[in-house]
Amino acid sequence: MEPIRRLMNEHRVIEHAIDVLDKIVSLIEEGKGVDTTDIKSIIDFIQTFADRCHHGKEEGILFPKMVEKGVPREGGPIGVMLEEHETGRDAVRRMLRAVELMEQGRVEAKEDFVRAALDYITLLRNHIDKEDNVLFPIAKNLFSSEEIENMMSEFNRVEKEDIGEGVHEKYEELIHSLLKKYLHREEGHHIH
Numbered sequence: 052m053e054p055i056r057r058l059m060n061e062h063r064v065i066e067h068a069i070d071v072l073d074k075i076v077s078l079i080e081e082g083k084g085v086d087t088t089d090i091k092s093i094i095d096f097i098q099t100f101a102d103r104c105h106h107g108k109e110e111g112i113l114f115p116k117m118v119e120k121g122v123p124r125e126g127g128p129i130g131v132m133l134e135e136h137e138t139g140r141d142a143v144r145r146m147l148r149a150v151e152l153m154e155q156g157r158v159e160a161k162e163d164f165v166r167a168a169l170d171y172i173t174l175l176r177n178h179i180d181k182e183d184n185v186l187f188p189i190a191k192n193l194f195s196s197e198e199i200e201n202m203m204s205e206f207n208r209v210e211k212e213d214i215g216e217g218v219h220e221k222y223e224e225l226i227h228s229l230l231k232k233y234l235h236r237e238e239g240h241h242i243h
């Protein structure tokens with residue numbers, strides 16, 4: 052189903068960003084210097100692409116439509132996903148605060164950053180796994196082809212109005228170049 056395929060493709064890009072973040076954490080733990088500009092780029096990617104755009108489509112479009120079809124909002128996988136989005140936002144705020152302190156020369160903030168980043172990495176990897184393997188398979192059989200088409204146009208509207216045209220591509224490029232820089236990996240992923 053097309054909307055699910057779109058969200059799963061976005062998961063692959065988010066996983067790449069998480070892999071880079073993971074590598075940066077290891078470098079910090081090894082006592083190596085890391086460019087805080089790159090860390091801030093990843094945080095910006097997470098806040099804009101992963102949270103506002105991707106989680107925005109889940110929370111604002113897919114999940115409510117699943118609830119309309121009778122999937123319970125509370126006490127089931129949707130409730131868990133919503134809670135995890137919130138926990139993730141909190142971890143990202145902690146990361147950002149720590150990086151800003153690191154930039155002011157506060158060495159002890161490195162530890163806070165590592166803790167927040169590891170929390171986020173573990174959370175998001177599990178979260179994506181649950182959506183791909185539990186929640187999305189439920190969604191796949193709920194909708195008529197007309198409802199799927201409507202969902203796609205709502206997805207497209209969110210991407211255009213909330214994020215702006217070309218922004219998706221800009222972030223894909225960013226993650227692609229960070230993958231190359233930190234993990235020497237060439238694979239990129241195209242969403243559309």
Ligand SMILES: [Fe+2]
Nearest residue numbers: 106109132182
């Ligand atoms: Fe999610």
Ligand SMILES: [Fe+2]
Nearest residue numbers: 058105109182
């Ligand atoms: Fe997701």
